[in-house]
Amino acid sequence: MTTTEPAFAPADSLLRFATAGAVDDGKSTLIGRLLHDSKSLLADQLEQLEVASRERGDEELDLAMLTDGLRAEREQGITIDVAHRYFETARRAFIIADTPGHAQYTRNMVTGASTADLAIVLVDARNGLTEQSRRHAVLAGLLRVPQVVLAVNKMDLVDFDEDVFRTITADFAEFTAKLELQEITAIPIAALRGDNVVDRSAATPWYDGPSLLEHLETVEVAEEAGRFRMPVQLALRAQEQDYRGCAGQIAGGSVAAGDEVLHLPSGMRSRVVAVDTADGELERGRAPQSVALRLAEDIDVGRGDLLCAAEHPPVAAEELTAAVCWMSPKTPLTRGARLLLKHTTRVVKAVVTEVGERLDVTTLERSPANSLQLNDIGEVTLRLAQPVFCDSYADNRFTGGAVLIDEAGHATVGAVLISDAR
Known part of the structure; x- marks a missing residue:
């Protein structure tokens, strides 16, 4: 259990995912259930949630309040802003973007999913695919989100009927066949009760796949494919140590000492002497790591420049x-x-x-x-x-x-x- 943003987690252990779906499909409740059942809440957070739920007259914890932080969201019972949450389990660190369901907040969905490794599209089992569900699937495809989870929620309200789940899954597959979605995983859940969210549920004996959290913990996060790219954020100089480095976040591919790189806009080439981080040198830096590259030649490098694969420039x-x-x-x-x-x-x-x-x-x-x-x-x-x-x-x-x-x-x-x- 932690409350620290997992900024220092290894790149391959961090998963960024966004939740999307129609209004009232249960996005905020799902995130609250993930945080609660994975024991990622501190005692004071849990106490505040219990007090707030009692004040509202709720017998059960209102888990949606963990992400619906704006007063307007709580009053209307909807998500308006993109709510980001951070949590860790023993296997992986996560950054969650809970995005709005309303069509008028399409821009928020674009913002929240633009850096996501995975998108969870929630569908209410009673309603099946809606216009908003389709909208969010299209946006996930347009934004090239590598992985999509179809979470068929509120299965408890349809008596955990397998046929309902299979019908929605088939409808989603038919619609998304037109989209450029790489991989789709369907999971039946009941976020309010917790079925198949963190632990697998006995209520769905016909489903033999992982729970949502198990899938999130084990899904592979692909490196940014393609050729090496690193936009320069800062030129580092320490004259007393005779140090010169180009700092930035690797945006594609990888780089190691000995690699030839091209500097743009000058067009000059150089070889990498070392790939540095705050924790020491790396044998090879990979996207999306933040590094400082030491170059063999003294090139005038500044913010806004780009270092890239010498033979394959953008x-x-x-x-x-x-x-x-x-x-x-x-x-x-x-x-x-x-x-x-x-x-x-x-x-x-x-x-x-x-x-x-x-x-x-x-x-x-x-x-x-x-x-x-x-x-x-x-x-x-x-x-x-x-x-x-x-x-x-x-x-x-x-x-x-x-x-x-x-x-x-x-x-x-x-x-x-x-x-x-x-």
Whole structure:
């Protein structure tokens, strides 16, 4: 049991996952059940939950209150913001993003799932797949989330009927066949009671798979595939120790002493002398580890630069075509809009030269559009004042993603998934 954010856990032991689904499907209750039954709550947290539940007149603990932290969420009984929670078991550390179910909070779902290794899509066993369930499955596919769990919740309310579970699983498989989802695992659960959440339940003798927590503890977290990429966050210098290092988070592939790397934008090549961390040197650094690279040559490296595989560099692009999820409630995205594009550690000015088709995330149909409103997702072309060093989002979620920032107020107004760079 711990209350410490697992920032120091080994990269391969950390799982980031997001929960999604329709309103009232039980996302917050599920997260509360995971925290409670895995004994990841401190005594004072449990006491506060007991007191709050008594004040509400509840006989049982209201586990949803562990994640529904905003007053507006508690009053309405829904999730509005993305609630992040951290917990550990003996086998793995977890970062949870509990995302909203309402369609008007699509941008929150995009934010919460953009860095997830796994997405849990909850479905109420009584209702089957809903428009919101389909929406969240589509977003998981669009965001290239590697693993998806279909959690068929509230099985106790349908008497743990196997046929209900199999029907929903088949419907989900048929719908997601059109999506680019890599692996789907279906688990029947009853979050309020705890069936198949942490421990396997005797109420589902027809199900021989793992509980949800068992699956989360054992699912493989793939390394960021592809060629080596490391956006530079900081140049480290310690003159008294004659130390020079390039610090950043590895965004793809791996790197070791002796590897030849390319520095962008200079185009200079160098060999890696050492891969350093706060705990000492590594034989090989892998995504998503944060490291400092010592280079053989004295190259002028600074924030916003990129170190990459010398023979396989990304595109130095001044024009991007991308899927954009528009997040501004005030102003629609239109042709001619001037914004800032933040790509990895680099920020450049951008102009919207074209707004193309809008995607309906429940039907997958596309329609012509001249603008994008709040929560719309559409194809957009951007012209940049300076190049960014990027891959397609399909090849690398980190170097293929970016955000759009309002120049005046500096608010984040768009999420960018690059499809073509030139």
